[in-house]
Amino acid sequence: MSKPTSPRIWQLAERRYRLIGTKCKNCGKSFISPRKICPNCKSMDLEDILLPRKGKIYSYTIINALPSERENYGPYIMAIVELENGCKLTAEIVDCKIEDLKIGMPVELTFRKIGEESESGIIYYGYKFRPIS
Amino acid sequence: MRDVAIIGVGMSKFGELWDKQLRDIFIEAAIEAINDCKIDLKDIQALFIGNYSAGTWVQQEHLGPLLVDYLGISPKPAMRIESACASSGAAFYIAYMAIASGLYDIVMVGGVEKMTDVPTEDSTTFLASAADREWEAFFGMTFPGLFALMARRHMYQYGTKREQLAMVSVKNHKNGSKNPKAQFQREVTIDEVLNSPIVADPLTLLDCSPISDGAAACILCSSDIAKKYTDTPIYVLGSGQGTDTIALHDREDITIMKSTIEASRKAYSFAHLEPKDIDVAEVHDCFTIAEIIEYEDLGFCKKGEGGKMIENGETEIGGRIPINTSGGLKSKGHPVGATGVAQVCEIVYQLRGEAGKRQVSNAEIGLTHNIGGSGSSCYVHIFGRKKR
Numbered sequence: 001m002s003k004p005t006s007p008r009i010w011q012l013a014e015r016r017y018r019l020i021g022t023k024c025k026n027c028g029k030s031f032i033s034p035r036k037i038c039p040n041c042k043s044m045d046l047e048d049i050l051l052p053r054k055g056k057i058y059s060y061t062i063i064n065a066l067p068s069e070r071e072n073y074g075p076y077i078m079a080i081v082e083l084e085n086g087c088k089l090t091a092e093i094v095d096c097k098i099e100d101l102k103i104g105m106p107v108e109l110t111f112r113k114i115g116e117e118s119e120s121g122i123i124y125y126g127y128k129f130r131p132i133s
Numbered sequence: 134m135r136d137v138a139i140i141g142v143g144m145s146k147f148g149e150l151w152d153k154q155l156r157d158i159f160i161e162a163a164i165e166a167i168n169d170c171k172i173d174l175k176d177i178q179a180l181f182i183g184n185y186s187a188g189t190w191v192q193q194e195h196l197g198p199l200l201v202d203y204l205g206i207s208p209k210p211a212m213r214i215e216s217a218c219a220s221s222g223a224a225f226y227i228a229y230m231a232i233a234s235g236l237y238d239i240v241m242v243g244g245v246e247k248m249t250d251v252p253t254e255d256s257t258t259f260l261a262s263a264a265d266r267e268w269e270a271f272f273g274m275t276f277p278g279l280f281a282l283m284a285r286r287h288m289y290q291y292g293t294k295r296e297q298l299a300m301v302s303v304k305n306h307k308n309g310s311k312n313p314k315a316q317f318q319r320e321v322t323i324d325e326v327l328n329s330p331i332v333a334d335p336l337t338l339l340d341c342s343p344i345s346d347g348a349a350a351c352i353l354c355s356s357d358i359a360k361k362y363t364d365t366p367i368y369v370l371g372s373g374q375g376t377d378t379i380a381l382h383d384r385e386d387i388t389i390m391k392s393t394i395e396a397s398r399k400a401y402s403f404a405h406l407e408p409k410d411i412d413v414a415e416v417h418d419c420f421t422i423a424e425i426i427e428y429e430d431l432g433f434c435k436k437g438e439g440g441k442m443i444e445n446g447e448t449e450i451g452g453r454i455p456i457n458t459s460g461g462l463k464s465k466g467h468p469v470g471a472t473g474v475a476q477v478c479e480i481v482y483q484l485r486g487e488a489g490k491r492q493v494s495n496a497e498i499g500l501t502h503n504i505g506g507s508g509s510s511c512y513v514h515i516f517g518r519k520k521r
């Protein structure tokens with residue numbers, strides 16, 4: 001019901017595929033989402049950057065009550081990951097045993113399928129993170 | 134600015150109201166508020182209605198004209214206000230301003246949500262829209278998931294115990310068992326909370342407020358005419374609003390809600406009051422961890438000591454500052470758009486001494502705290518039996 005449609009996927013596809021974020025040239029803070037104004041220092045001098053591909057788990061949860069897009073999947077791990085430059089983002093953690101999860105655990109980016117529009121529609125991709133082996 | 138008083142309040146039963154429609158539920162609450170102050174319908178000059186997402190839950194938008202028509206006062210002004218689970222906290226804020234400014238003398242403010250007409254997994258999806266759709270929900274984050282992240286981090290930073298979270302649920306169910314309008318009118322034990330199904334680890338089903346139907350309504354007027362309608366007007370002493378980032382991951386520290394700090398400090402200073410002056414409060418316990426964080430951010434205890442505060446029984450009826458005497462969102466129910474005004478109703482009952490078995494003795498000053506999303510928006514209102 002809330003599945004994104006093709007235009008909405010395309011608008012952000014490159015950012016999600018390549019982990020492009022924005023960085024404030026004035027204060028140095030970076031953000032996962034595209035921004036024109038820095039919420040930290042109010043500067044309008046921001047640029048797109050490739051974000052670091054490694055980070056650590058800041059907090060995590062295991063989702064057992066599934067939203068409608070995920071009703072055919074089992075429980076999955078979601079986390080806030082803090083990248084090496086301090087930028088935080090929300091992502092699924094994969095290839096990880098639940099008993100190994102802990103705050104501070106090092107993780108790295110992996111490119112995965114996120115979902116699909118419908119059986120005949122487009123498949124959409126993006127980042128997930130996995131423990132650094 | 135003029136002083137504003139509440140002269141009438143009303144609430145529908147909260148729960149799974151499968152045999153009723155959104156408009157029925159709202160009118161039920163509205164009629165109760167009208168009868169409460171025996172006001173002539175013709176005297177109500179406008180309607181402000183809080184609602185989060187009737188368009189997705191019952192495919193009905195444009196609630197302003199719909200509900201003012203059923204209230205029988207069309208063509209008077211009516212508008213619907215949205216701020217996720219703080220929608221009717223926001224509506225109250227705007228209704229308050231409308232009277233304080235002198236634009237109107239008497240208005241109705243209400244809130245309504247009908248959430249049980251769709252399967253639970255659809256409701257979970259709709260609620261995720263209160264977070265960042267593209268950078269949180271897209272990747273699979275749910276609303277309980279966001280609060281679970283806060284809970285785990287709070288436990289990590291402050292040593293808050295899982296059992297302390299459960300105690301919030303136990304307390305609120307105990308209070309809700311004394312509220313005939315609550316969705317759940319039974320007590321639960323710590324073991325029941327810990328052993329109920331996991332929703333988003335570490336939060337279980339009994340850490341989460343339910344999916345509910347319900348409505349609430351208040352009638353506000355300029356304080357100089359309040360005594361015409363009631364012997365016990367309740368005055369609005371302070372009101373404040375604040376926001377925080379929409380995405381939880383953009384916060385420096387997810388155990389703090391800056392929106393609550395901003396809104397409450399504004400409200401306290403407006404009312405010339407401090408946290409210690411509050412006798413009773415209704416706070417936004419959508420998840421047990423939220424109530425613990427709010428104790429801290431509202432200034433009822435030091436940062437990190439919310440867990441101890443619940444454990445010491447300070448927030449029980451009879452404690453230092455009774456919180457969520459109605460049962461809170463957890464036990465009374467959480468029809469999201471109705472919650473903010475329903476909190477106001479409970480504080481009015483408490484300050485008038487009409488709260489029955491859950492009455493707090495000698496309550497003079499009360500506070501409501503209503504958040505939307507993961508604390509992305511917040512409304513705090515302070516009420517008193519006497520004018521400022």
Ligand SMILES: [Zn+2]
Pocket residue numbers: 024025026027028029038039040041042043
């Ligand atoms: Zn900056």
